[in-house]
Amino acid sequence: MDPLTAEIVGQVLQDEKSHNLWYYSCKRLKRNRLAMVGLWVLVFMVLVALLAPLIAPFNPNQQILEYSAKPIGFEGEVIIKKTNESNELENKYIPVKNIVKEEDGKLYFTNFSDTTESIAVSELEKQESGYTDKLKYRLGTDRFGRDVLSRLIYGSRVSLMVGLISESIAIVLGIILGAFAGFYRGKTDVVIMWLVNVIFAFPAILLIIALSVVLGKGLWQAFVAIGLTGWVDIARIVRGQFFSLRETEFVEATKAIGFKNTRVILRHILPNCMGPVIVTGTVGFAAAIIFEASLSFLGLGVQPPTASWGQMIFDGYKYIVVGTNWGLAVFPSLAIMFTAVSYTHLRAHETKANLVCRLLLE
Numbered sequence: 001m002d003p004l005t006a007e008i009v010g011q012v013l014q015d016e017k018s019h020n021l022w023y024y025s026c027k028r029l030k031r032n033r034l035a036m037v038g039l040w041v042l043v044f045m046v047l048v049a050l051l052a053p054l055i056a057p058f059n060p061n062q063q064i065l066e067y068s069a070k071p072i073g074f075e076g077e078v079i080i081k082k083t084n085e086s087n088e089l090e091n092k093y094i095p096v097k098n099i100v101k102e103e104d105g106k107l108y109f110t111n112f113s114d115t116t117e118s119i120a121v122s123e124l125e126k127q128e129s130g131y132t133d134k135l136k137y138r139l140g141t142d143r144f145g146r147d148v149l150s151r152l153i154y155g156s157r158v159s160l161m162v163g164l165i166s167e168s169i170a171i172v173l174g175i176i177l178g179a180f181a182g183f184y185r186g187k188t189d190v191v192i193m194w195l196v197n198v199i200f201a202f203p204a205i206l207l208i209i210a211l212s213v214v215l216g217k218g219l220w221q222a223f224v225a226i227g228l229t230g231w232v233d234i235a236r237i238v239r240g241q242f243f244s245l246r247e248t249e250f251v252e253a254t255k256a257i258g259f260k261n262t263r264v265i266l267r268h269i270l271p272n273c274m275g276p277v278i279v280t281g282t283v284g285f286a287a288a289i290i291f292e293a294s295l296s297f298l299g300l301g302v303q304p305p306t307a308s309w310g311q312m313i314f315d316g317y318k319y320i321v322v323g324t325n326w327g328l329a330v331f332p333s334l335a336i337m338f339t340a341v342s343y344t345h346l347r348a349h350e351t352k353a354n355l356v357c358r359l360l361l362e
Contacts, residue, residue: 037342038344045339048153056154058146058147058150060150062150064076064135065145066112067095075134077097078095078134078135080094081123094111096111100116102131107124139331142328151312156309158306159309159339161219166222168227169227169230170284172231173227174231174277177238178242179242182238182246183242189239196235199229205291208291208294213300219302222301226295230288233280286344293310293332310332312329316328
């Protein structure tokens with residue numbers, strides 16, 4: 001037992017006032033600096049995903065081809081057209097090299113082909129400095145002239161969604177199959193464990209790719225493919241917990257009273273094995289985010305123009321080879337790394353917290 005765990009257990013045993021196990025787990029969490037950093041990073045990511053329309057400087061799919069593959073901090077001069085708010089994809093920015101003149105209700109400007117064009121002033125939005133405005137791309141642009149920062153912000157939505165939805169699918173499947181195998185045993189256990197061993201024999205990423213090919217390309221297909229391959233570890237853990245809890249005295253008492261098997265499973269055994277399931281599910285969140293990025297990188301996950309970190313890496317890694325615009329691949333890679341590492345640190349905390357809780361129960 002490490003000194004920190006021993007200290008917390010000692011304080012708890014000396015504490016006259018009883019607390020529930022959540023109290024001790026939170027107390028442990030506050031003392032673990034890396035776990036707290038991971039928690040705050042995840043909270044920040046959730047806030048970024050929820051507030052993406054408010055904090056993203058541009059529409060993530062807004063293209064200005066004249067500004068393709070621009071470096072970090074690039075600024076471009078544009079004139080802004082009046083657009084229909086219902087059409088978010090309508091390009092309202094017209095990049096210009098310089099304004100020539102304003103005459104007869106028209107604005108004449110030089111475009112990036114070094115030709116002079118004109119547009120009616122009534123179609124433009126008046127700015128404080130005239131009809132032109134400066135667009136600043138803090139993290140540069142991709143090959144289609146889309147803002148990298150905005151796509152990073154919106155990409156967090158996809159990553160957190162795939163972590164939540166796909167892991168929820170995996171947890172539900174794992175709990176159901178593991179509970180049936182551990183409670184009923186016999187042929188039911190043999191069939192379910194045969195299925196577990198078959199799926200466990202395949203590398204996870206290859207099985208996910210195969211399911212993605214069968215289900216098709218898209219957002220929900222990626223969720224289902226990842227969820228259908230992530231339940232194996234949870235099923236084995238739940239099965240082992242049911243094996244041990246099935247023979248305890250309180251379960252025998254429920255059978256003697258005459259409770260149905262469904263009530264015994266859901267109300268009496270399952271709540272007592274949720275600790276390891278939560279820990280395993282936390283690891284699954286990080287794995288699901290990495291798998292989704294891998295699918296998008298291969299073109300089998302989220303499809304363009306939807307912002308996805310994996311797709312951004314695919315679009316940007318070629319620039320690293322030629323030695324330019326390294327941020328196109330590095331920034332989404334860092335986002336994936338920080339998110340996955342944050343989940344990992346929380347998982348380490350939960351594992352130690354479960355140890356504390358077991359010691360208290362003993």
